[in-house]
Amino acid sequence: MDIVARGIYRINLYRELCKACGLCIAWCPQQVLFPDAQGYPLANAIERCVNCKACERHCPDFAIEVIPPEPESEIADVPSLIHAR
Amino acid sequence: MKLQNSFILREYLRPQAFPTTWCPGCGLGIVMSSIAQAVHFRGLDKNNVAMVSGIGCTGRMSGYADFNTLHTTHGRAPAFATGLKMARPDMSVIVVMGDGDSMSIGGNHLVHAMRRNIGLTAVVVNNAVYGLTGGQSSPTTPVGGRTSTAASGSFERPMNLETLARAAGAAFYARATVNQTAALTRLIERAMGVSGFALVEVVSNCHVLYGRMNELGDASQMMKSMEEQTRRVNPVLLRRAAAPLRLTSAGSPATPVSTATAQGVHQDPRVPRGVIFERHGSRDYSSRYYAMLEQKARARA
Amino acid sequence: MHGNEAAAEGAIAAGCRFYAGYPITPSTEIAEILSGRLPEVGGVFIQMEDEIASMAAIIGASLGGLKSATATSGPGFSLMQENLGFAVASEIPCVVINVQRVGPSTGLPTKAAQGDVMQARWGTHGDHPIIVLVPSSVQEAYVLTVRAFNLAEKFRTPVIVLMDAIVAQLKEKVELPDTPQVVNRPLPAESPEAYKPFAFTEGGVAPLAPFGREYRYHVTGLLHDEHGFPTEDAEVVSRWWRHMTSKIDAHLDEILQWEEALLDDAEIALVAYGGTARAAAHAVTLARAQGTRAGLFKPLTIWPFPEKAMRELAGRVERIIVPEMNLGQIRLEVERLAGGRAAVEGVNRADGLAITPEQILAAIMKVSRLAA
Numbered sequence: 001m002d003i004v005a006r007g008i009y010r011i012n013l014y015r016e017l018c019k020a021c022g023l024c025i026a027w028c029p030q031q032v033l034f035p036d037a038q039g040y041p042l043a044n045a046i047e048r049c050v051n052c053k054a055c056e057r058h059c060p061d062f063a064i065e066v067i068p069p070e071p072e073s074e075i076a077d078v079p080s081l082i083h084a085r
Numbered sequence: 086m087k088l089q090n091s092f093i094l095r096e097y098l099r100p101q102a103f104p105t106t107w108c109p110g111c112g113l114g115i116v117m118s119s120i121a122q123a124v125h126f127r128g129l130d131k132n133n134v135a136m137v138s139g140i141g142c143t144g145r146m147s148g149y150a151d152f153n154t155l156h157t158t159h160g161r162a163p164a165f166a167t168g169l170k171m172a173r174p175d176m177s178v179i180v181v182m183g184d185g186d187s188m189s190i191g192g193n194h195l196v197h198a199m200r201r202n203i204g205l206t207a208v209v210v211n212n213a214v215y216g217l218t219g220g221q222s223s224p225t226t227p228v229g230g231r232t233s234t235a236a237s238g239s240f241e242r243p244m245n246l247e248t249l250a251r252a253a254g255a256a257f258y259a260r261a262t263v264n265q266t267a268a269l270t271r272l273i274e275r276a277m278g279v280s281g282f283a284l285v286e287v288v289s290n291c292h293v294l295y296g297r298m299n300e301l302g303d304a305s306q307m308m309k310s311m312e313e314q315t316r317r318v319n320p321v322l323l324r325r326a327a328a329p330l331r332l333t334s335a336g337s338p339a340t341p342v343s344t345a346t347a348q349g350v351h352q353d354p355r356v357p358r359g360v361i362f363e364r365h366g367s368r369d370y371s372s373r374y375y376a377m378l379e380q381k382a383r384a385r386a
Numbered sequence: 387m388h389g390n391e392a393a394a395e396g397a398i399a400a401g402c403r404f405y406a407g408y409p410i411t412p413s414t415e416i417a418e419i420l421s422g423r424l425p426e427v428g429g430v431f432i433q434m435e436d437e438i439a440s441m442a443a444i445i446g447a448s449l450g451g452l453k454s455a456t457a458t459s460g461p462g463f464s465l466m467q468e469n470l471g472f473a474v475a476s477e478i479p480c481v482v483i484n485v486q487r488v489g490p491s492t493g494l495p496t497k498a499a500q501g502d503v504m505q506a507r508w509g510t511h512g513d514h515p516i517i518v519l520v521p522s523s524v525q526e527a528y529v530l531t532v533r534a535f536n537l538a539e540k541f542r543t544p545v546i547v548l549m550d551a552i553v554a555q556l557k558e559k560v561e562l563p564d565t566p567q568v569v570n571r572p573l574p575a576e577s578p579e580a581y582k583p584f585a586f587t588e589g590g591v592a593p594l595a596p597f598g599r600e601y602r603y604h605v606t607g608l609l610h611d612e613h614g615f616p617t618e619d620a621e622v623v624s625r626w627w628r629h630m631t632s633k634i635d636a637h638l639d640e641i642l643q644w645e646e647a648l649l650d651d652a653e654i655a656l657v658a659y660g661g662t663a664r665a666a667a668h669a670v671t672l673a674r675a676q677g678t679r680a681g682l683f684k685p686l687t688i689w690p691f692p693e694k695a696m697r698e699l700a701g702r703v704e705r706i707i708v709p710e711m712n713l714g715q716i717r718l719e720v721e722r723l724a725g726g727r728a729a730v731e732g733v734n735r736a737d738g739l740a741i742t743p744e745q746i747l748a749a750i751m752k753v754s755r756l757a758a
Binding site: 012014016017019020021022023026027053056057058059060061062063064065067071072073074075076077078081082083084 | 086087088089090091092093094095096098100101103104105107108109110111112113114115118264266267303304305308
C-alpha cells in the first residue's frame with residue numbers, strides 16, 4: 001500500500017488489487033496521477049487533488065481511494081482484508 | 086455521496102476472493118461497486134440480500150459480493166431468482182446478467198419474470214459481445230459490429246431491451262453507463278425500491294475484445310464515447326411522449342444509434358439514460374401471492 | 387386415488403412447500419393437484435415458462451429453505467437436465483417426479499413406458515451420483531415420494547421419482563400413514579465464520595443453511611472448495627469427487643430398497659420395476675401354478691442399482707428375465723452384474739402397451755424348457 005499525504009487529501013493505492021488499467025490516470029482532471037514503468041499509478045502531484053473521486057469511482061478493482069479529512073465512510077485496512085481467510 | 090472503496094470492500098465484498106478475474110479496465114467492477122453502494126444507501130441488511138447471476142464475465146460477480154450468492158447456469162438466473170424470491174419474499178434479490186445471458190439463452194426467463202412482475206432487481210450489463218468465450222456476437226451487437234463470429238460485421242438487428250421490457254410488463258426500466266457512476270448507483274438504488282420487476286441496463290465496455298475488433302480504443306476511450314453517445318432523459322418530456330422510445334440498437338455506445346423520441350418534441354441521436362419508464366401502482370408478484378395465502382388462511386379460520 | 391395424486395399427497399406429507407412446473411402429459415395432474423393443495427398448507431405453487439425454469443426455480447426455493455419439487459415427463463425431463471446437474475454439483479436437495487412416456491421426442495405422450503431409466507441415471511452431463519426411486523403401485527407412489535424428500539434432505543442431492551403412466555394413472559386403494567416419518571433440514575451448529583457449506587466429509591454432508599440467515603455463502607455450478615468458491619486445483623477437485631461419491635456410497639444400506647418374492651427356491655428370477663413389476667408378480671404366480679420355480683426381485687431404488695444383491699441373485703438362480711417397457715435398459719445392468727453366472731434375457735416392448743403377465747409367463751416357460 002502506497003499512502004501519499006501532502007495536501008488536504010490523501011490517496012491510498014492498493015497495489016495488490018491494481019491491474020494497471022490506467023482508468024484512474026485517464027479520468028483524473030487534475031493530473032494528480034502518473035504511471036510508473038509498469039503502468040501502475042503514482043500520486044506524484046497529490047497537492048493538485050481536489051477530492052473529485054473520479055479515479056476512485058472509475059477504478060473497477062477498488063485499488064485506489066481518495067481520503068478527505070472527513071471521509072464519507074470508514075476506511076478499512078485493505079491489505080489485511082485481502083489476506084484474511 | 087461515494088462510500089470509500091476500502092469500506093465497500095470490507096462491508097459488501099469478499100476481499101479474499103480478489104483480485105477479480107475481469108480484465109484490467111473492465112466496467113464490471115464499477116457495476117459491482119454501484120450495487121454494493123445501492124444496498125448500503127437503501128439501508129439493507131446484507132444477510133437479507135441475495136445476488137443471483139448467470140454465466141459469463143458478469144456471472145462471476147456473485148462470487149465477489151458478500152451477500153447470499155448464487156452463480157447459476159447460463160441464462161437461467163431469473164428463474165432461480167424467482168424460486169428464491171417466492172420462498173423468501175422478504176429478501177432483496179438482485180439478478181446480474183450479461184447481454185447474451187439475459188437476452189439470448191435466457192430471453193424466455195427474462196420475459197416471463199417481467200410478465201409476472203416478480204420483485205427482482207435485474208442489472209443487465211450490456212457490452213454488446215460475449216466476453217468470456219472470446220468476443221462472439223451477442224443479441225445486442227450493433228449492425229456492422231465486428232466480432233469473432235461476424236468478422237465482416239454483424240448484420241443481425243440487435244435486441245431492444247427497453248421495448249422488450251415495456252412489452253413484457255416490467256415495472257421499472259432505467260439505463261446507465263459505467264462512466265456515469267453516481268447515476269448508476271442512484272438508479273440501482275431506486276430500482277431496488279420498486280415493488281415488482283425492476284431492470285437497469287448498464288452499458289459497459291469490453292475494450293479487450295469488442296473494442297479492439299472495432300477500433301474503439303481502450304477502456305477510458307470507450308467510456309468517453311458512452312458520454313458522447315448518451316444523454317440524460319428529461320422525465321417530463323418522456324411522460325409527454327405520444328409513443329414509446331424506439332431505438333434501433335439496445336444502446337451500445339460502440340456504434341451511433343438513431344433515436345426517435347417524444348415525437349415532435351425532441352430529436353436527438355443519442356441514447357437516453359436515466360429512468361426510461363416506471364409503471365405506477367405496480368405490485369410484486371410474491372407479495373400478491375402471499376397476500377392470497379393469508380386471505381385463504383383467514384377464510385379457513 | 388391414482389399414482390399422480392398419491393405422489394402429490396406424498397409431497398405435501400413430506401413437507402414440500404414449493405412446486406414449480408410446466409404442464410406435460412402424463413404428469414400434469416400432479417401440478418393441478420398441488421396448485422390447489424399447496425396454498426392450503428401455506429406453500430407456493432408457480433407455473434413456470436418451461437421445464438428449464440421449473441428446475442431452476444425449485445433450486446432457488448430450496449436455497450430459500452423450502453422443500454421443493456417439480457414433475458414432468460420425458461421431453462421436459464430432458465430440458466431439466468442441465469439444472470439437475472447444477473443441483474447435484476451444488477448439493478441442493480430437491481425432488482423431480484418424471485412420469486415417463488414412450489419414445490424419443492414427443493413420442494407417444496399418453497402411453498406408458500419406462501424409457502427414461504438411463505436418462506434418470508446419466509441424463510445430465512458429466513459423472514455424478516444420483517438417487518432414483520421407482521414405485522410400482524399407488525401406495526408406493528406415496529411412500530416413495532415421501533422417501534424421496536427424506537433422502538434429498540439427508541444427502542443434499544436431487545432425488546428422482548421415476549413413474550410410468552401405469553402407476554401414475556392407476557386408481558387403487560391406498561393406506562396413508564397419519565404422520566409419515568419426515569427428515570427436516572438441520573441448521574448448521576457452527577458459527578457463520580466456521581461454517582463450511584460444502585464441507586468434504588467422507589460419507590456425510592454439511593447442513594444446508596437457508597439463504598437469509600447470517601450464513602452468507604456462495605453457491606456455484608463451478609467445481610468449488612468447501613466454502614463454495616470456484617477452484618481448478620486438481621487436489622481439491624479430487625477431494626470434491628471423493629466427497630460426492632462417498633456421501634451416497636457409504637449409505638447404500640439406507641438408500642437401496644428392493645423386495646423379493648419367492649426367490650428362496652427359484653430357478654428363474656424376474657427382475658422388474660415400476661408398473662411392469664405388477665405383471666411380473668402375477669406371472670410368477672402363474673408359473674408357480676404350472677410347477678415352474680420362478681421368483682421376483684423388485685428394486686424400489688433403481689439408482690444406485692442394488693449391485694450386491696443382484697450379484698448374489700445371479701449366483702443363486704439359473705436364469706434371469708428382465709421385463710421392461712423399453713428396449714432393455716436395466717437388462718444391461720443385470721447382465722453386467724450377472725457376469726455370465728446366470729443367463730439374462732429381456733421381455734421388452736415400447737409400443738405404448740403394457741407388458742402382460744402372459745407375455746412374461748411365455749418367456750418363463752421358454753427358458754424353463756431350455757433349462758430342462
